[in-house]
Every structure is written in structure tokens, then in C-alpha cells.
Amino acid sequence: MFKSFSFKKYKDYLYIAPAVIFITVFFISSIVYAFRLSFYEWDGFSKMEFVGLHNYIKLFRDKNFLTSAMNTVIWVASSLVLSLAMPLLFAILIIKSSWSGGFKNIFYFPSALSGTVGGLLMTSILSIYGLPKIVGMMGYPELVRDWLSIPYVNTFVMIVSGIWQGLGLNMLLFISGLNSIDSSPIEAAKIEGANTFQMYTRVVFPLMKNTIVVVLLMSLVNSFKTFDNIWIMTKGGPYRTSETLALTMYQESFIRNDFGRGAAVAIVLTVVVVFVSYFNIRNSFKEN
Amino acid sequence: MNLKRVTALLLSVVVAAGALAGCGNSGSTGSDNAQTENTENNEQEETGGSSAEDAGTAADEAVSGGGTVEFWNDKMANIEQASLDAVLGTVQSVSGYTLDMIPYPDTASYQTAMQQTIRDEKAPGLFTWWSGSQLQTLVENGLVEDLTPVWENSIYDAGVSQGIADAFTFDGKVYAAPWSVLYNVVLYNKTVFDQYGLKEPETFDEFLQVCETLKSNGVTPIALKSDSWAGFIWFQALLAAKDVELYKGICDGSIKYTDPRVVEVMEVWKDMLDKDYFSVPIDWSDVRPSFAKGEVAMMLEPHVEFTGMKKDFDMVEGESIDAFVVPAMDGGKKTIFFEAAPLCISTSSAQKDDAMKVLESWYSEDVQNMFHEEFGYTNTSKIHVDTPVVQEILDATADADNYQLVLRFYESTPDKLRDFVLDELMRFQLKNATVEDMLNTIQAEADTVFGN
Numbered sequence: 001m002f003k004s005f006s007f008k009k010y011k012d013y014l015y016i017a018p019a020v021i022f023i024t025v026f027f028i029s030s031i032v033y034a035f036r037l038s039f040y041e042w043d044g045f046s047k048m049e050f051v052g053l054h055n056y057i058k059l060f061r062d063k064n065f066l067t068s069a070m071n072t073v074i075w076v077a078s079s080l081v082l083s084l085a086m087p088l089l090f091a092i093l094i095i096k097s098s099w100s101g102g103f104k105n106i107f108y109f110p111s112a113l114s115g116t117v118g119g120l121l122m123t124s125i126l127s128i129y130g131l132p133k134i135v136g137m138m139g140y141p142e143l144v145r146d147w148l149s150i151p152y153v154n155t156f157v158m159i160v161s162g163i164w165q166g167l168g169l170n171m172l173l174f175i176s177g178l179n180s181i182d183s184s185p186i187e188a189a190k191i192e193g194a195n196t197f198q199m200y201t202r203v204v205f206p207l208m209k210n211t212i213v214v215v216l217l218m219s220l221v222n223s224f225k226t227f228d229n230i231w232i233m234t235k236g237g238p239y240r241t242s243e244t245l246a247l248t249m250y251q252e253s254f255i256r257n258d259f260g261r262g263a264a265v266a267i268v269l270t271v272v273v274v275f276v277s278y279f280n281i282r283n284s285f286k287e288n
Numbered sequence: 289m290n291l292k293r294v295t296a297l298l299l300s301v302v303v304a305a306g307a308l309a310g311c312g313n314s315g316s317t318g319s320d321n322a323q324t325e326n327t328e329n330n331e332q333e334e335t336g337g338s339s340a341e342d343a344g345t346a347a348d349e350a351v352s353g354g355g356t357v358e359f360w361n362d363k364m365a366n367i368e369q370a371s372l373d374a375v376l377g378t379v380q381s382v383s384g385y386t387l388d389m390i391p392y393p394d395t396a397s398y399q400t401a402m403q404q405t406i407r408d409e410k411a412p413g414l415f416t417w418w419s420g421s422q423l424q425t426l427v428e429n430g431l432v433e434d435l436t437p438v439w440e441n442s443i444y445d446a447g448v449s450q451g452i453a454d455a456f457t458f459d460g461k462v463y464a465a466p467w468s469v470l471y472n473v474v475l476y477n478k479t480v481f482d483q484y485g486l487k488e489p490e491t492f493d494e495f496l497q498v499c500e501t502l503k504s505n506g507v508t509p510i511a512l513k514s515d516s517w518a519g520f521i522w523f524q525a526l527l528a529a530k531d532v533e534l535y536k537g538i539c540d541g542s543i544k545y546t547d548p549r550v551v552e553v554m555e556v557w558k559d560m561l562d563k564d565y566f567s568v569p570i571d572w573s574d575v576r577p578s579f580a581k582g583e584v585a586m587m588l589e590p591h592v593e594f595t596g597m598k599k600d601f602d603m604v605e606g607e608s609i610d611a612f613v614v615p616a617m618d619g620g621k622k623t624i625f626f627e628a629a630p631l632c633i634s635t636s637s638a639q640k641d642d643a644m645k646v647l648e649s650w651y652s653e654d655v656q657n658m659f660h661e662e663f664g665y666t667n668t669s670k671i672h673v674d675t676p677v678v679q680e681i682l683d684a685t686a687d688a689d690n691y692q693l694v695l696r697f698y699e700s701t702p703d704k705l706r707d708f709v710l711d712e713l714m715r716f717q718l719k720n721a722t723v724e725d726m727l728n729t730i731q732a733e734a735d736t737v738f739g740n
Contacts, residue, residue, distance in 0.1 A: 044403040045429050064711075128574050146570045149514040151718065237516035238569065238718060239711040254396035256707060257422075 031270065037263035044257050055264040064240045065265070068248040071155055072224065072269075075244055078159045079166075079223035084216060086163065087170035092200070094171070095178050104175070108168035115165065119232030122161040123148065126233075148234050151241040158242065162229050166222070170215050177211030178204070217280060224273045245269045356386040357413040357642045362398035363467070363629070364391035371662040378658040383649040385642055387414075406431050411634035413643030416467045419455050419630050420699030426632065427458045433633040433640060434461045438647050446651035447669030449685070451693040455628050464630030465647055468665045470590035471681055472521070472625040472696065473611040475597070480507055480582040481610075488612040492529060495615055499565040502585050511584040512717060514569035517698070519713030520706075521588050522566075524697040525614045526553050528623035532692055535623075539700040541738035545731040554716075554723040556617075561719065569717055576600065588614070590627065591681050595664030605677040613684065613691065624685055625696040705730075705737040 038055055042048040059065050094103045110118060125131050126147050136144035148154045181204065189203045205212070227246040230236060236243035236251060243251065245265060253262025364372065372389060379387050390412070392398035405411045406426075417423055417432075426432045439453055439462050448466060456464040481487070481498075484505055489495035499509040512518070527535040530553045537543030538550065560566060567584055578584040580601035587593075594605055603609040613622040631650075633643045649655065657672050659665040666673065666682055673679045684691045698706060712730050715721040721729075 043425055044399065045406070045425050045431065123571070123573075128570060129577065145568050146514060146574065149569050149571070149718075151720065235516065237714070238514060239516060239519075239714040250396075254399065256703070257399070 034263040034266050034270075037260055038267050040260045042259045044259060051260065055260045056268075059261065059264050059268070064243070065248060067241060068243040068245055071242060072244045072246075074155060075159060075162075075226055076220065076223045078156075079162070079219050080216065082159075082163050083166055083170055083219040083223075084212070087167050087215070088174050088212075090167065090171045091174035091178060095175055100175075104168075104172065107171055110165045111168035113165065115228030116232055118161065118165045119229045122158075122164075122229075123233050126157065149238055151238055154234055155242050158229055158233055161233070162223075162226065165229075166219070170219065173211060173215050174208070177208045181207045213281075217277065220276065220280065221273060224269065224276075245272075355384070355642070356388050357639050357646050358388045358390060359414040360390045360392065360398070360402070360412040361416040361467075362392040362395050363416055364389060365393035367391075367663070375655075375658050375662055378655050379646065379650070382652050382654050383646045385646045387646065406634055407636050409636055409638040411637040413633060413637050413639030414646065415632055415634065417464065417630050417632050418699070419464070419628055419695070420701075421703045423456065423464060423630055423632075424458060427463050431635055432463050433635050433644070434463060435465055435633065435647070436462045438465065438644060442648045443651050446653075446656070448651065448667060449669075449693065451626070451695075452628050455626075455695045455699065456630050464632045465650065466667050467629040467631040468592075468659075468663070469667050470592055470627045471666075471685060472525075472588060472627070473591050473613055473681055474586050474588050475579070475591075475593060475609060475611050476586045477579055477582050477584075477608065478606070478610045479608045480585045483582075488610070489615055491619055492615045492617045496560070496565075499560065500563070503564060507582065508567045508578075508584045509565045509586055510567065511575045511579060511587040512566045512569045513572050513575055515572060516714055517710055518569075519710045519717060520697040522557065523713050524625060525588060525623075526557050528625070528694060529553075529614050529617050530556075531618075532621070532623050532694060535694065535697075536700075539697060541734060545727045545734055551723060551727065554727065558716075558723055561717065566717070569714070591666070591678060592664035594675070594678060605675045610677055611681060621690060621692050622684075623692050623694050624681075625694055626685075627696050627699065702737050705734055708733045 037048075039050060039052060040048040041051045041055070090103075090107060094100050094107075097103060113121070128144060128146055132144045132147060147157050185203055185207065186199065189199055194202065225246050226244055227250065230242060230244060230247050231250070234242045236247045240248075240251075246269065249262050249265040249269060251262075252258045252265055256262075376387050376389060379385070392401065402415065402417075417426065423432075435456075439448075443465055444450075444453075448469075452466050452469055453462050456462050456466075476488075480502070484501055484507075486498050486501060489498050502509040510522075513521075524535060527538060527550070530549060534543060534547070534549050534553075537547075538545065543550070567578075570578070575584070575587060576597065579587055580597065580603060591611065594609065594611075597603040597609055598605065613624055616622055631647070633640050633647065637643065651668055653668075653670055653672075656665075656668045656670070659667065660671045660673065664678075666678065669682065669686060673682060685693055697709075701709070709730050712721065712726050716723070716726045
């Protein structure tokens with residue numbers, strides 16, 4: 001048996017072994033534990049009690065969970081549209097600017113801040129002594145209120161804040177993608193008489209497909225797991241109207257000490273993210 | 289090529305060994321975590337406090353009976369080191385024990401550390417917790433010591449009231465001592481009151497009149513906080529102003545939320561909201577400057593907020609800031625709500641005997657005077673208070689003829705129902721629910737929780 005052992009045969013596995021071991025120990029085992037926990041009722045101190053599917057059944061009957069799921073969909077949809085369209089537009093506008101370096105720095109600066117610091121900054125700006133006060137002085141006194149305390153409106157305020165922070169990184173990725181495109185198909189299209197719109201939609205964007213897919217996937221996963229901004233700005237309130245699934249998972253587990261229910265939310269979130277990511281990646285790279 | 293292979297193999301082994309070592313450590317107690325938290329906290333605040341190494345040494349000494357008791361909490365992370373040193377120094381000089389303070393900056397991480405550690409002998413001797421159902425969970429699982437003897441030996445004598453002990457009592461045994469006792473009173477901007485010739489209201493009608501006068505002069509009478517948990521503050525105040533037994537019945541489930549008297553109280557509250565006697569719910573960081581500037585005249589807050597307003601906004605007790613208790617609607621006894629953070633001793637801790645001795649001297653005048661001086665706490669009736677306004681509040685808490693002390697709603701009702709009620713109350717405060725809609729919704733949930 002030892003004679004037939006070939007180092008060459010297993011070399012590739014050894015290269016990926018550290019990553020596989022790390023992920024198995026710290027991620028897969030956590031998922032398995034969370035999955036098991038989701039069938040129990042546990043407050044962290046008392047004996048764990050097996051409740052079967054009770055946590056899942058209660059979850060889907062809970063209006064807070066449904067609101068949270070809807071908010072997550074809003075975050076994901078908004079992020080996909082705005083986090084893709086705006087940075088792409090900005091990249092196209094900036095790339096040929098004579099001051100592109102300056103613009104890159106300005107737009108990238110918010111990305112250099114942590115989500116927590118960004119959230120704190122936006123909370124200060126949106127406090128009643130910040131932007132609302134200025135708007136009030138301009139003749140709109142009815143707008144002098146804590147915008148982050150207005151149910152449902154605050155979700156959109158936070159999405160804008162999130163885009164402000166995420167725009168720079170996506171824009172740099174698009175600029176990098178635009179710079180790496182082979183110029184000959186573009187020159188050929190020009191000779192053929194393509195206008196600007198046709199040039200981008202039929203030549204440039206298809207050539208940037210891989211970059212677009214990477215940005216799309218990053219935005220998708222990031223929007224599913226959005227937490228820090230919301231936690232800092234509203235803590236999911238008022239009355240849990242701005243929670244997303246990631247926040248609900250934290251609230252149920254660590255604030256309300258209902259670890260079984262929190263684990264059930266985590267499992268639902270994981271299944272959705274894996275499902276969406278899998279089909280997205282498979283379809284996006286099918287042709288390649 | 290060979291070199292590359294060998295390097296790759298070595299790296300694989302190193303990473304795998306690291307991962308396994310990490311797993312091996314996962315079985316250690318939260319004491320290690322706590323030391324890390326402590327170090328990070330100290331570095332973060334640049335207070336120059338004890339290092340992780342010191343904390344580790346202290347913990348080892350404590351386990352072997354070296355006169356050090358660990359004290360874990362999530363309430364001291366933002367306290368200045370000078371204040372901490374003053375308090376810890378006094379505890380040490382009175383008890384003879386060194387108190388090793390391990391403050392957690394975040395409640396969730398603190399609770400997780402306690403969950404991992406509380407059954408181990410390295411559990412902290414002393415730790416703070418939350419009263420109500422959260423303390424009850426620890427008691428039911430046999431995780432905290434019965435402190436009844438300590439109460440009988442020293443705490444009652446120090447002037448801590450029976451009402452506080454009741455908040456920590458289960459099956460006739462007291463399982464905690466008060467870390468802090470906060471009395472909720474209406475703080476008011478005295479400058480604004482003086483400007484409009486207003487006096488502290490003695491009856492509920494006078495209170496409404498004060499609100500009306502302030503409103504008509506362009507001042508928002510009462511501040512509402514936007515924190516989701518804060519919805520109960522005026523709910524409990526108005527219920528108890530109507531009838532304290534009504535409030536208690538709501539908390540223990542013996543009276544329904546749909547009771548006509550509750551509906552009546554909620555209609556009073558709705559009327560006050562409709563008349564704009566309350567601000568729209570705003571962030572706490574905006575409430576304080578609004579109050580200091582006189583844009584909002586009143587807020588129902590713990591009395592220690594005097595200290596905060598004095599430090600941060602130069603408000604002076606008795607001159608620019610004062611306090612009163614919400615009057616009863618029928619002119620009877622006024623209700624002062626209190627919140628009491630429990631100080632517990634872990635049953636499994638190797639330090640529990642030392643912790644008991646520390647606790648016996650915790651309520652001495654010297655220690656409690658220092659707590660009052662540094663943090664504004666007024667846990668016992670024997671402390672020296674040099675602020676007449678605070679002394680008046682303390683006198684009121686001891687005046688059983690005119691005032692009654694009641695544990696606040698947050699700790700008095702089952703937490704499964706509490707969180708639901710808080711959300712509904714906030715929905716009502718934001719005018720997104722009618723009285724009937726809100727009370728019916730809450731009662732449906734209460735029926736489930738109380739098993740009606």
C-alpha cells in the first residue's frame with residue numbers, strides 16, 4: 001500500500017488542505033452546531049429542550065420575521081441595482097477624467113471607514129441637530145425630526161448610507177476592469193460606426209462580464225449579511241421595523257437569549273444565501 | 289521544486305497545528321476571554337489599567353486564595369480610570385480584599401462569557417446581572433449563591449430597603465445585592481419652568497396644566513426616547529398614577545390589558561400625545577442637549593442623570609435642573625419606580641467565600657459614599673448626600689405615607705411578553721396603532737404567555 005503512495009498524486013490536496021481544515025473546523029462545524037441548535041429551546045443557562053420544528057414554525061408565523069425577511073429583500077434588491085449601476089456609471093465618467101486620481105480618492109474614502117464608524121457618522125449627520133436642522137432652516141420645519149426613528153423610511157436612509165460606503169470599492173473594481181479590456185474590439189466597433197450606447201452595451205459590458213459578476217456577487221452576499229450599519233443606526237427599531245435577517249438572528253440569540261430561534265434564523269439565512277449564490281455563480285460562468 | 293514542496297508541506301502542517309491548537313483552547317474557561325476583553329478595553333480607553341498579564345496572575349492567586357476577587361460586569365467600560373481606582377481602592381481598604389475589575393464593553397459578549405464560565409470554578413466571585421426573569425433563570429439553575437445571610441448581617445443595617453430585597457427574592461431567599469438602585473423621576477429644566485412661572489405639579493391636573501403652558505409657549509413638554517425598549521417608561525408611570533394595583537396586575541397577568549381601566553389610562557396618554565405634550569421619539573444623544581437647551585422641558589429618567597447633566601452640560605441641581613414624581617390621578621400616594629441591578633456570587637466559583645466577605649463590607653458607609661461621589665449611586669440611606677435635590681428624592685423613597693416604591697415594568701413582567709409589549713408601545717407612541725388595536729394585540733400575546 002505504501003509502495004503505491006505517490007506524493008505527486010496528493011500534492012494538490014495538500015495545497016488546499018490548510019484552507020479546507022480551517023473552513024471545516026471553524027465554519028462547517030459552526031453550521032452543523034447551529035443546525036442542531038435550531039431544533040432546541042435554550043436560553044444559554046437552562047437545560048436544552050428538544051422542540052423539533054417548533055422554532056421554524058413559530059418563525060414563519062412571526063410578523064417580525066416576515067418584516068425582517070422583506071427588509072432583507074429590499075436591501076438586496078437596492079444594493080444590486082444601486083451598487084452595480086452607480087459605481088459602473090461613476091467608473092465610466094471618471095476613467096477618462098483628467099483628475100481621475102482625485103475622484104478615485106474622494107469616492108474611495110468612505111470605504112476606508114469601518115461600517116461601525118460610517119454608521120456613527122451618519123447617525124450624527126442625521127440627528128435633529130444635523131442635516132434635518134439645515135433642511136428645516138431652508139423652510140421645511142416638518143422635516144426636522146429624527147429620520148432614523150421613522151419606521152420603514154429609515155431602511156431606505158440606511159441603504160443610501162450603505163451605498164455611500166460601498167460605492168468606492170465597486171467603482172475601483174470597475175475602473176480596473178475597464179482598464180484591462182482589450183482595445184481592439186472597441187476600435188473595430190468604432191470603425192463599424194457603433195455609437196457610444198452601442199459601444200458600451202454590446203462591446204464593453206460583455207467584455208467586463210467577469211468583473212461585473214464579481215461585483216454582483218460581493219454586493220449580493222454583503223447585502224444579505226448587512227449588520228453593523230443597522231445595529232449602530234437603529235438597532236433594528238423602532239419596534240423591529242428596520243431589522244434584516246442578520247440582525248434578527250443576533251437579536252433573538254444574544255439580546256433575547258433565545259438561541260434556538262436565533263439558530264433557526266441563521267439556518268434560513270444560510271440556505272437562502274447559498275441557494276442564490278450557487279445559481280448566480282453557475283449561470284454567470286456557464287459560458288466560460 | 290523540492291524546496292517548494294517542502295515549504296508547502298511545512299506550511300500545511302503549521303496551519304493544521306494552529307487550527308488544532310485553537311480547538312484545544314476552546315475548552316478553556318471564559319476567564320481567558322475576560323482577560324483579553326479587559327486588555328482590549330483598557331487599551332481602547334487608554335486608561336493605563338491593569339494588563340492581561342496582571343489579570344491572569346490575579347485570577348491564579350484568587351483561585352488559590354490569595355485575597356483577590358474577580359468582579360465581572362458590563363457597566364464599567366466607559367468609566368474613567370480615576371473613578372474606578374477611587375472606588376476599588378476604598379473597597380480594598382474596607383474589605384482587605386483586592387477587587388480585580390473586568391469590565392466588558394458589550395452586553396452580548398458579557399453574557400456569552402458568563403454562559404461559558406458560570407459553571408466553572410474559575411467563574412468570577414462577583415458579577416453584575418439583570419433582575420427579573422434573567423436573575424430567576426440563574427436561580428432556577430442553581431448558579432448563584434443565596435445571599436440572605438449577608439442581607440441579615442449587613443445590607444439591611446446599611447439602610448437598603450426591603451423593596452429592593454424583594455426584587456431579588458425567589459422562594460423566600462435573596463439571591464443578589466444591589467449594585468445600583470436607580471429611582472425614576474421627572475427631571476425638569478428649572479430655568480424653563482421659572483421663565484413661565486411654573487411650579488412642580490402636586491396633582492395630575494396640575495401636571496397636565498404645566499404641559500399645556502409649556503406647549504403654548506413653544507416648548508416641547510416631555511422628551512420621548514426612540515430606543516425600542518423605552519416604550520414602557522410612560523406606560524408604567526401613567527398606569528401607576530391611575531392605580532398601582534392596576535400596574536401590578538398587568539405585570540403578573542392577573543389583570544388584562546383590555547381592562548376598561550387600562551383603556552382609560554391609554555386614552556389619557558393618547559390625548560397627551562395628540563396634544564403634542566410629548567416629543568416625537570428621538571435619539572437619546574439628542575434628548576440630553578434638547579433638555580439642556582430648554583427645547584424640551586421634562587424627561588422621566590433615573591435620578592443619577594443629575595450627575596450626567598451636571599458633568600456634560602453644566603446644569604446645576606436646584607438651579608437649572610430639578611425633579612418631581614408624577615402625581616397620582618386620584619391624589620393618593622405617588623409611585624416612584626426603581627430599577628435595581630443585581631450583584632451576584634457564582635455558586636461554582638472558587639472565590640465565592642472571599643466574595644461573600646467582600647460583599648459584607650460593600651455596603652459600609654465609606655464604600656457607598658465613594659460610589660455616590662464617583663457614579664451618583666444612592667444605594668443606602670446612610671450615605672452622605674450633599675445635594676438637596678437628591679436628598680429629597682431619597683427622603684421620598686423612605687416616606688411610605690406619601691410615596692410607594694415599585695419595581696419597574698421591564699423587570700416585573702415575563703421577558704417573553706415584555707419585549708412584545710415594548711414593541712407595541714413604541715408603535716403606539718409613533719401613532720401607528722390605535723389604543724384598541726394595541727391593547728388587543730398585546731392581550732392575545734399575554735394570553736399565550738400567562739396561559740389563559
